[in-house]
Amino acid sequence: MNKDQVRKVLQDVKAGITEPDEALARFAGLPFEDLIYARVDHHREIRAGFPEVIFGQGKTPEHIVGIAERIVASGSNLMVSRTTREVCDLISKVAPHAEYHKEARMITALTDRTERGRGTIAVISAGTSDIPIAEEAAVTASAMGNRVWRVYDVGVAGIHRLLAEREGLQAARVVVVVAGMEGALPSVVGGLVSAPVIGVPTSIGYGASFGGLAALLGMLNSCASNVTVVNIDNGFGAGFVASLINRKSE
Amino acid sequence: MNKDQVRKVLQDVKAGITEPDEALARFAGLPFEDLIYARVDHHREIRAGFPEVIFGQGKTPEHIVGIAERIVASGSNLMVSRTTREVCDLISKVAPHAEYHKEARMITALTDRTERGRGTIAVISAGTSDIPIAEEAAVTASAMGNRVWRVYDVGVAGIHRLLAEREGLQAARVVVVVAGMEGALPSVVGGLVSAPVIGVPTSIGYGASFGGLAALLGMLNSCASNVTVVNIDNGFGAGFVASLINRKSE
Amino acid sequence: MNKDQVRKVLQDVKAGITEPDEALARFAGLPFEDLIYARVDHHREIRAGFPEVIFGQGKTPEHIVGIAERIVASGSNLMVSRTTREVCDLISKVAPHAEYHKEARMITALTDRTERGRGTIAVISAGTSDIPIAEEAAVTASAMGNRVWRVYDVGVAGIHRLLAEREGLQAARVVVVVAGMEGALPSVVGGLVSAPVIGVPTSIGYGASFGGLAALLGMLNSCASNVTVVNIDNGFGAGFVASLINRKSE
Amino acid sequence: MNKDQVRKVLQDVKAGITEPDEALARFAGLPFEDLIYARVDHHREIRAGFPEVIFGQGKTPEHIVGIAERIVASGSNLMVSRTTREVCDLISKVAPHAEYHKEARMITALTDRTERGRGTIAVISAGTSDIPIAEEAAVTASAMGNRVWRVYDVGVAGIHRLLAEREGLQAARVVVVVAGMEGALPSVVGGLVSAPVIGVPTSIGYGASFGGLAALLGMLNSCASNVTVVNIDNGFGAGFVASLINRKSE
Amino acid sequence: MNKDQVRKVLQDVKAGITEPDEALARFAGLPFEDLIYARVDHHREIRAGFPEVIFGQGKTPEHIVGIAERIVASGSNLMVSRTTREVCDLISKVAPHAEYHKEARMITALTDRTERGRGTIAVISAGTSDIPIAEEAAVTASAMGNRVWRVYDVGVAGIHRLLAEREGLQAARVVVVVAGMEGALPSVVGGLVSAPVIGVPTSIGYGASFGGLAALLGMLNSCASNVTVVNIDNGFGAGFVASLINRKSE
Amino acid sequence: MNKDQVRKVLQDVKAGITEPDEALARFAGLPFEDLIYARVDHHREIRAGFPEVIFGQGKTPEHIVGIAERIVASGSNLMVSRTTREVCDLISKVAPHAEYHKEARMITALTDRTERGRGTIAVISAGTSDIPIAEEAAVTASAMGNRVWRVYDVGVAGIHRLLAEREGLQAARVVVVVAGMEGALPSVVGGLVSAPVIGVPTSIGYGASFGGLAALLGMLNSCASNVTVVNIDNGFGAGFVASLINRKSE
Amino acid sequence: MNKDQVRKVLQDVKAGITEPDEALARFAGLPFEDLIYARVDHHREIRAGFPEVIFGQGKTPEHIVGIAERIVASGSNLMVSRTTREVCDLISKVAPHAEYHKEARMITALTDRTERGRGTIAVISAGTSDIPIAEEAAVTASAMGNRVWRVYDVGVAGIHRLLAEREGLQAARVVVVVAGMEGALPSVVGGLVSAPVIGVPTSIGYGASFGGLAALLGMLNSCASNVTVVNIDNGFGAGFVASLINRKSE
């Protein structure tokens, strides 16, 4: 119920068409329905073109396909993370345009491919083992309408490999940096660029990496001021936020 | 040594004013000075108007004032974090326009007040005890040329206070959310807005808050996809990244 | 030594068969057996209608069935947690009224279905992955004679879904809130209701959720004063305590 | 704005006293104020007689006194936790009936002393060093209109002291158990009573108590099913929830 | 109800004054008082000569002196741990035989000095900084009637110092080993002797010693099978258990 | 160089075959071989009758059988922990008297069955799931020549079961207490007996038991002074130390 | 681009062969290419004879063989860690001189076997279970051209075994010490030798060893000043650094 509708009710009260108590009753459920619909509307406007995302881990293929079917039917872009080629094959039956991204372990089924980003999103990985998470970020950002520039295997112990990409990095609008072990790469990249850097710690490592804790703490304590951090192995989240940052105004 | 200076040397060599070996000596170490100047230049362009920042914690007043003096002399904007009014008084002698921000425990001395942000940066705090960190973020963002909208004391246990600000939040270009204890507020805000949300866990709490660890873990595990996180009590970092995100293209 | 035996000694004293001091000597070991029977009696009175519970995890099917058989034979209600349909099939042979609750991974075999609760127990889950633990709480509370109202998938990142259930929540006598990841839901619910809220952190999540630690810490640090917490994934415990709180006076 | 006030406005609109647009202006922001009033109303009914609580830790005396003054003026009961006698002396000027509870480090200023509990709340402490936290729980519960029964210094290493109080414990409607070090007492008490037990770990201990972590983990892993837990040293929270559980229906 | 009261009831039963069932009813509360007296008696016999111990940390001088006075009056040996010379001076007024042990930070006031140990208790410390805790163990064992042999500053990085004491160690009936930092000494000692070894980790160290955690974990993981461990800095506990182990049969 | 060789050198010196300084030179490497033989000798005397122990976990059956064969051949008692019935079958070929202890997952092959203990070792377990570790302690103590009294399933949440065994416990010379979850049992037992108590935390539990950490911390922080602790699940170590404590003097 | 090349350009500028702006252009990319090639060159010189190393864990056999093939083709020595005999068989097809080291789980294929060490590298292990990690260190050091002396199964609980090797240890130029459980061995060895000691904690242990954390903390807190530490189970790293320390000057 919006302002105009409230005014209408009030005018009806004035006009004697509606009794005060009847009006009161109509206002009863107002706050929340109003809130909800407002929020949805607002979001519809802002979020136009965002894919609907299914977090695949821990869901049965049937469950995923069921949700996917509804999304595809609604005409939205679809994205499934942490899933398998088998699930993609099932989805292909309802969405022939579905694609499986092997390294990212993701499915995308895109109908709207409008470019929505202002600049390039760079996705950097420290080691080759970090690539699956980096790809999760890259595929996400790409499916959300961004140009993505991948720079993989440029860990800090061979700093010249990173420096060789300096110019490209400095041209990016956002940089996603994916690293396991000591998680030092975001700090170094953060010092090279002026753009926001999103650090993604990975669970790559052994022993005192404690499942990614070392990398996570490393990134949180970064001495570069332009670094923020997402959860361990959360490539999707990094790609998602990078897309929000890079998004053209509307 | 910048490009023009290098060209000048080369022209002098051509003109016979400077001998090749003399030029070589002047280039000694060039690659890195060059690197530096490149980086600086690049940064100068991008970073125009950024204040120079001094992290005050653990530095003596003399040390801070010394650095501050040089920055002010260079004509740059100045920002000192985690400091005291006493330090501000000392700085005022060389920079009469220095201001002390009591709650943020910061000093700013701004000469360039150009507006550089595309939209508004909302800074939200969960409890009143979180305000100093929220102010650190707000003052930082403001000094970096952004319009800042403060919404304090809207913790999740009184969700209606937050919802009452829904419209303002949805209009913001970036939202900084500062919370201690369980650190739940970024998740709730993340669900209400489409903008990037930067969570700042604070060390406010006791017992099992473990100095902010509970809030930090809460934010890292946020079920809202648009949340990234900075270190515990790092209001400055959040304000800084928010400014980068909000920055107008140049 | 049970009540009858004590009475027998006393009668012998009366009859002059046993001397007082001799009786005293025979009472030497009395206290504890007596304690036991007293305690049991006391509990019998208070606990009437409580199901006997078997924690199935780590027990062999034979072991579970053996205990179950004795409970059923005694006429008590039976409840088995963390078990499988196979075990239920075995139990059905001695207790044809046994039911398997798939999502809760529980078996109930109830003969006494007296309603024992004063009001409704609401069981809320943040995500769909938290449902098995929520069901464990719900089935427990239900088997203990309570009306249970389930509200699932109302996580904090979509706060309107929760607000839409506000009235139901505010009518509940106790609220069990089940959440993994950042564990923020109990705080939000705690702020909406005046009833006691029991938070159940789940091990749902990845990376820095550290097997439910993040959710656990989040709930322990709740800024809502009406929240208490049980162990990670302990849906049974939450349902059990909720039943005690809701129990009619006797 | 409550229901009656809304109706009044509507009647005035009907009567032509108030124009629709004027009414609309008065409803500006209605949804949330409405939400608030709904919540408040609802709460007013449920919460009648609850003291307003100020968490004193980290607040200046002036700040506390300021809030206290407003609460006292509104006629509500007042409770301040983690505070000092000095603050109490200041509050006494505006609230002569303010009392300082030394061991609990709390202030209460009660005008409404209606009894609101159905039964007795037992507050038990393991050691003498745990008494301040136990008192925080006891004073809270007492100020909220409950009969409180204190049983202190009955730690598990001298189990007979606890057993000697068995009858009293079994008669209680809720039991708050406060313990540091190994935090074992709630398990033992939980086995003796049928009522809900709220465990409060304290930071009492040294070495591997890790500031109360040992006691906290001990209580969370309790083998007694009727135990829930609050944050380390959160005596107030335990007393508060115990009061909610014990509250008479209305 | 004590023994005499029980006898009285029984005599009344015999005399026909009390009916058996009436007597039975009066025995309802019996168990615990009886338990208490039984336990105390039993302990009196076993514990003869044990000093009564006051844990001084966190208690006011007045409190300590008050308890001490009662103990001394009862003729028992007295021991106060974690206390100061000032407290000793106060206690001296009621117990002129009180002695302050500076390094152990303990007071003893012994009237009964019977030797109660079968053999010698060796107390070993790794570094000089561990001596206060070692002395706590040594003074405790000594006050409990044992011969104590101190071997200090024989850390594992100078293994020859320890080996030089091999014979004495092998002759001891129990060995208490006090060590901070890596806590390796109990393992080495455990390999040299056949007696039980009690490891006491200390909080001595810095950085990754994490307040004694490193030493504690080191001792718990000892590859020597004859090592058990007490809490960090718990010299008293080690001296106490060592005394129990060494105690002559009675 | 063994004793005989040293004697030979000395005899050669006496006989004038070897000069003193030449002998001195040959003794250069002496200390350690000498140490070894001394130590072994010393141990042989003290350790008479101790079984040789093989820690089976992580060793191949062949490896275990190989070591076992040598031990059996030497006439010593044999004990294998953390092993399987299959390994026992293999060992039976060389040691027909080998026995497999199913719950303890141990093998014993004893030829010397001399009783070596002064009193009884009580082995207590909190829950039925703790029995394997309790049995490891019991079988170890038994194989080392002790009378062992088992008391299982007497957890603190049903304190009467434990109290019913009070007399037996108080008669024991050492008490081994095995408990998972909150690990509270050693504290309660410690308060009931005067003997040394060895706590064995187990990894039984879930959620915040963190693999036995909760139980471990609980036992280390025990408020009973007679409790020492071994590693999580280290039943063998507890049985071993209990045997050393209980050992008759020689 | 080196100094001479820069001088050449300058001379060409002087000679009018090259225009200043043309020279400037040629200097454009200078810093990084120069850096990179310098680094490589520099490394080539210093690193001569180092094997190229493939970390096998988490790589497919095909991936490993592919990289191996290129290395072998280049004539370099090859080393693969954390791999299997199956991979070795595949590599043998392109490198018939490939050897599989079973305990170390490594492959080496060496063509250059120049001795590059100044002295001996001692590799010591505490227990037999630590041998795989010790072998990883030993095979690495050996493949890098060092004499390696292995001393296994000399844990601190049998200190005489270690002391018997004292002379050999004191003659070593570097000592690698591999130990799990309490990780005490590096401290003891550190006290016996003057050489640098590299501690390698292993994940061997159970319970409170927490996957090697106990050993790691033990080594970091070593009271011997000559100990440094590598990651848990990082035998390769220890062997690598030991080789660098032992390397002959060039």
Place this chain on the structure above:
Amino acid sequence: MNKDQVRKVLQDVKAGITEPDEALARFAGLPFEDLIYARVDHHREIRAGFPEVIFGQGKTPEHIVGIAERIVASGSNLMVSRTTREVCDLISKVAPHAEYHKEARMITALTDRTERGRGTIAVISAGTSDIPIAEEAAVTASAMGNRVWRVYDVGVAGIHRLLAEREGLQAARVVVVVAGMEGALPSVVGGLVSAPVIGVPTSIGYGASFGGLAALLGMLNSCASNVTVVNIDNGFGAGFVASLINRKSE
């Protein structure tokens, strides 16, 4: 028993004064005294010129001065770590050549200034706050007879500052890298040099640096193979090991 005493016994055997078996008996206690003198001798040879070191933290000035006096009297070089200028003033009375190193918080009093290193030891710090720990390493290495090259404030977020020192770093024989916060610097340096790198994590940082834990984990997980690590803030240990590595052969 020293060498002369052993020779005396042997001479008595030769002279027939002592029988071989009698001599054998007197050698019983021999090994360890002998060991000690052997070890000391051996060390004297190897360690010539090493300063004797006093760890000042936790020692009284009197204690330190007492030990220092003996060391100086023996003609050895003296080094005191973690101490104050006041202590230095006291030491100056007995050792007028004592120097106080303010930033390192160390005292040195050197008489032997022989150069003992083969090459240069580089000491690098990430931030200015890390300098005290870096100085501790540098002063230690210098006092042990090494050329030390300091490179401070070259943290990874400004990588060009580090690269500018590339040549110097590559010329060093050992590199000590001191860093707090994310502790990333050793990895970057490790990739630039072929020498062994010793990482020193510092406790500099706040929030999730957890007192240096983040830096420590970062260094342990370094992706550069030439990095080993010492305890948090252990500059002395790093300087000491660097000196051992750099030591000329003798």
